[in-house]
Amino acid sequence: MGNSGSKINFRKAVIELTTKKSKIEEDAFWEELWGSTMNSAADIFALITAGDVRSLRDNSPNNLAALCYKTVNRITTACNFLSSISPTEVLNCVRLLTRICPYLFEDSDWKGFFWSLPPAEENEQFPHQPLACTLISALTDLLFRPEFTVSSLRNHSGGSDDLSTIDSCEYIWEAGVGFATKPPQIAEHDQRRTEILKLLLTCFSEVIYVPVIDENRMRWIARFTSAENRHVLPLFTSLLNVICAYDPIGYGVPYNYLLFTDSREPLMQTALQVLIVCLDSETQSSDKKNEYADNFFINYLSRIHREEDFEFMLKGMTRLLTNPLVATYLPSSTKKITCHQELLVLLWKCCEYNQKFMFYLLKTSDVLEVLVPILFHVTASRNDPARVGLIHMGVFIILLLSGERNFGVRLNKPYTPRAAIDVQSFTGTHADLLILVCY
Numbered sequence: 001m002g003n004s005g006s007k008i009n010f011r012k013a014v015i016e017l018t019t020k021k022s023k024i025e026e027d028a029f030w031e032e033l034w035g036s037t038m039n040s041a042a043d044i045f046a047l048i049t050a051g052d053v054r055s056l057r058d059n060s061p062n063n064l065a066a067l068c069y070k071t072v073n074r075i076t077t078a079c080n081f082l083s084s085i086s087p088t089e090v091l092n093c094v095r096l097l098t099r100i101c102p103y104l105f106e107d108s109d110w111k112g113f114f115w116s117l118p119p120a121e122e123n124e125q126f127p128h129q130p131l132a133c134t135l136i137s138a139l140t141d142l143l144f145r146p147e148f149t150v151s152s153l154r155n156h157s158g159g160s161d162d163l164s165t166i167d168s169c170e171y172i173w174e175a176g177v178g179f180a181t182k183p184p185q186i187a188e189h190d191q192r193r194t195e196i197l198k199l200l201l202t203c204f205s206e207v208i209y210v211p212v213i214d215e216n217r218m219r220w221i222a223r224f225t226s227a228e229n230r231h232v233l234p235l236f237t238s239l240l241n242v243i244c245a246y247d248p249i250g251y252g253v254p255y256n257y258l259l260f261t262d263s264r265e266p267l268m269q270t271a272l273q274v275l276i277v278c279l280d281s282e283t284q285s286s287d288k289k290n291e292y293a294d295n296f297f298i299n300y301l302s303r304i305h306r307e308e309d310f311e312f313m314l315k316g317m318t319r320l321l322t323n324p325l326v327a328t329y330l331p332s333s334t335k336k337i338t339c340h341q342e343l344l345v346l347l348w349k350c351c352e353y354n355q356k357f358m359f360y361l362l363k364t365s366d367v368l369e370v371l372v373p374i375l376f377h378v379t380a381s382r383n384d385p386a387r388v389g390l391i392h393m394g395v396f397i398i399l400l401l402s403g404e405r406n407f408g409v410r411l412n413k414p415y416t417p418r419a420a421i422d423v424q425s426f427t428g429t430h431a432d433l434l435i436l437v438c439y
Contacts, residue, residue: 244316
């Protein structure tokens with residue numbers, strides 16, 4: 001009943017916001033709005049309809065602006081005083097912005113809202129910078145906030161959990177590239193990371209709502225991947241390691257995914273989407289130089305050079321790409337993932353920005369472990385117009401690899417047929433398989 005009553009109060013507060021007699025100056029009103037007990041972002045989305053947000057935007061713009069300022073300020077406060085603000089309240093703020101932002105982006109009158117300085121009455125709460133910069137800084141701080149999204153290190157070597165002094169490189173989410181220590185996996189932390197990353201992804205989606213010729217259309221991504229983001233290196237490493245370390249099968253116990261909730265899969269999928277968006281080279285302005293000209297995500301990816309890092313990345317991507325081809329005696333006994341198109345984009349970006357990675361891929365027989373799932377996805381998607389992008393990406397990767405002699409040499413390896421690939425039965429090499437799929 002308490003949960004139900006909380007949702008009713010939340011709904012009343014939303015309706016109150018859409019009226020001109022709103023109590024936006026009263027702290028109790030905001031406490032009630034943020035403090036409502038919500039189990040997930042789906043609850044927020046159900047209680048705030050698209051019509052509510054558009055009505056608020058068109059009929060009560062001052063209330064909508066106040067909602068954004070107050071919510072961003074609450075998130076910023078939580079970074080430094082998390083003990084005084086409940087995690088539920090912080091997550092509700094994140095969910096609110098995730099729900100609201102797309103409706104601001106779709107309206108040209110709100111185009112510059114996040115990138116303008118807050119009004120004079122709000123200046124005491126915010127540093128002298130655009131609201132978007134404050135929000136990005138707060139969200140990236142939260143992604144490395146001890147006891148919220150990462151485990152505390154206070155019990156190790158006298159470490160401190162003060163955000164102003166911690167080195168976030170010590171709090172990377174997963175072992176792998178550039179980080180050897182495997183941190184504990186805590187479901188609550190994974191869920192909070194996922195929600196914050198979804199808000200960042202929502203902010204990055206502004207590019208969908210502006211013309212291609214707009215030179216500022218990727219300003220969210222440019223800021224996030226620039227040196228202005230003090231967590232840019234641990235963020236890049238955390239996203240990459242979470243993706244490449246994920247194993248959907250685990251210990252191989254049949255139907256284990258039906259018995260236990262996997263908090264890591266949603267995090268992996270969201271991290272993958274954020275990473276490939278941030279690796280878009282268009283974030284680098286070609287016609288003018290500014291303080292956000294350098295994309296540090298691309299820079300760090302291009303500088304990876306250790307073979308053990310390449311091995312970790314390649315094995316991780318291969319494991320996920322071959323997931324649909326895993327044969328079992330028991331039907332549907334292993335978990336199947338659905339982010340193969342994003343994985344192919346990541347593989348393409350790795351080959352495009354890091355020539356050493358591509359040469360490592362070509363010099364090992366693992367290139368065939370990548371080729372076979374690509375051909376599988378191309379074949380499985382050929383009759384589905386909605387998956388034509390996946391076909392294009394698979395063909396682009398094969399075209400890129402085919403420019404190297406080693407790829408042609410590897411194709412001569414005999415192919416062991418797999419029932420998952422829909423081609424006629426044959427005995428031959430991987431070159432024969434490639435020809436049959438293309439034909």
